[in-house]
Each structure stands twice: as structure tokens, then as C-alpha cells.
Amino acid sequence: MSTITVWFIRCAMIYFLLAILLGLQMSVAGPVYPWMPIHVHFNLLGWMSMMIYGVGYHILPRFSGKPLWSDKLSYWQLWLSNIGLIGMAAGWWVRTSTGESMVLLAFSVLEAISVVFFFLNMMLTIKPAPAPAKPAAPPAPAKK
Numbered sequence: 825m826s827t828i829t830v831w832f833i834r835c836a837m838i839y840f841l842l843a844i845l846l847g848l849q850m851s852v853a854g855p856v857y858p859w860m861p862i863h864v865h866f867n868l869l870g871w872m873s874m875m876i877y878g879v880g881y882h883i884l885p886r887f888s889g890k891p892l893w894s895d896k897l898s899y900w901q902l903w904l905s906n907i908g909l910i911g912m913a914a915g916w917w918v919r920t921s922t923g924e925s926m927v928l929l930a931f932s933v934l935e936a937i938s939v940v941f942f943f944l945n946m947m948l949t950i951k952p953a954p955a956p957a958k959p960a961a962p963p964a965p966a967k968k
């Protein structure tokens with residue numbers, strides 16, 4: 825596996841753990857702010873999307889029989905998606921305690937840019953590829 829795949833999968837699993845802890849906390853406290861949207865997005869943008877990014881970077885170029893369009897863009901995407909998501913969590917916390925939404929907006933834009941980077945990289949990588957050849961038929965048994 826490439827470094828980018830390993831790091832996306834590691835990050836996905838860390839967000840999963842954090843999201844589950846928040847979920848357990850909300851089972852007692854109820855769907856309260858800011859934990860509710862943080863739980864939701866650590867699960868959906870952290871656990872699920874980052875797992876998909878990691879696995880996608882590994883298998884989609886291979887399925888296409890073509891290298892990834894840009895390794896550099898994938899590194900930028902790893903950083904931006906993490907900074908964006910952690911910043912969004914901070915943004916929900918700031919909005920809940922002060923009513924100020926600008927932090928959430930700024931980091932949401934970074935997260936959205938990271939999605940665009942994945943979109944571009946994959947759109948320029950995937951292409952139809954021929955199916956693998958069928959295995960040769962086993963030799964006929966020798967006549968007696």
C-alpha cells in the first residue's frame with residue numbers, strides 16, 4: 825500500500841474511535857451541541873470518507889491500469905481533509921459557545937476544497953480497462 829493509503833486508513837480509524845466515544849457520550853447526554861454534528865462528521869467525513877479515499881487511492885488506479893494522476897494532489901488532500909475536519913469540529917464548538925460561525929465556515933471551505941482535490945484526481949485517473957484474460961482451459965485427459 826502507498827503512504828497516502830496507509831495514512832488515510834489510519835486517520836479514518838482514529839476518527840471512528842473518537843466518533844464512537846462521542847456517540848456513547850450522547851447516548852447519555854442526548855443529541856446535544858456541539859457533540860451531535862461532530863459525531864456525525866467524524867463518522868461520515870472522517871471514518872467513512874477517509875476510508876473510501878484510502879481504499880480508492882489504492883484500487884482505482886489499479887482497476888484503471890494507469891497511475892494516479894497526481895501524487896502531490898493526494899498529499900494536499902490528506903492534509904486539507906484533516907485540517908478541515910478538525911477545524912470544523914472546533915468551529916462547532918466555537919459556534920455553540922459564542923454564536924460565531926466564521927471558524928466553522930472557514931474550515932468547511934477547506935474541507936470542501938479537499939473533496940474537490942479527490943474529485944479531480946480520480947476523474948483524471950479512472951478510465952475503462954480491459955477485463956483480465958480468462959484462464960486457459962485445463963489440458964484434456966490423455967486417451968487410454
Ligand code: HEM
Pocket residue numbers: 843844846847848850851852854855863864867868872
Ligand atoms: C457505538 C456507535 C455509535 C453510537 C453509540 C452512536 C450514538 C448516537 C447518538 C446517541 C445519536 C443521537 C441520536 C438522537 O438522540 O437523536 C447519534 C446520531 C447520529 N449518528 Fe451515531 N452512534 C454510533 C455510530 C454511528 C456511526 C458508525 C455512524 C455513521 C457511519 C453514525 C451516524 C450518526 C448520524 C448521521 C446521526 C445523526 C442522526 C440525525 O440527524 O438525527 N453513528 N448517534
Ligand code: HEM
Pocket residue numbers: 860861864865868869873932933935936939
Ligand atoms: C465539506 C463537507 C461538509 C460540510 C462543510 C458539512 C457541513 C454541515 C453543517 C454545517 C451541518 C449542520 C450541522 C448543525 O449545525 O446542526 C451539517 C449537517 C449534516 N451533515 Fe454535513 N457537511 C459536509 C459533509 C457531509 C457528508 C459527506 C455527509 C454524509 C456522508 C454529511 C452528513 C450530514 C448530516 C447527516 C447532517 C445532519 C446532522 C445532524 O442531524 O445534526 N455531511 N453538515
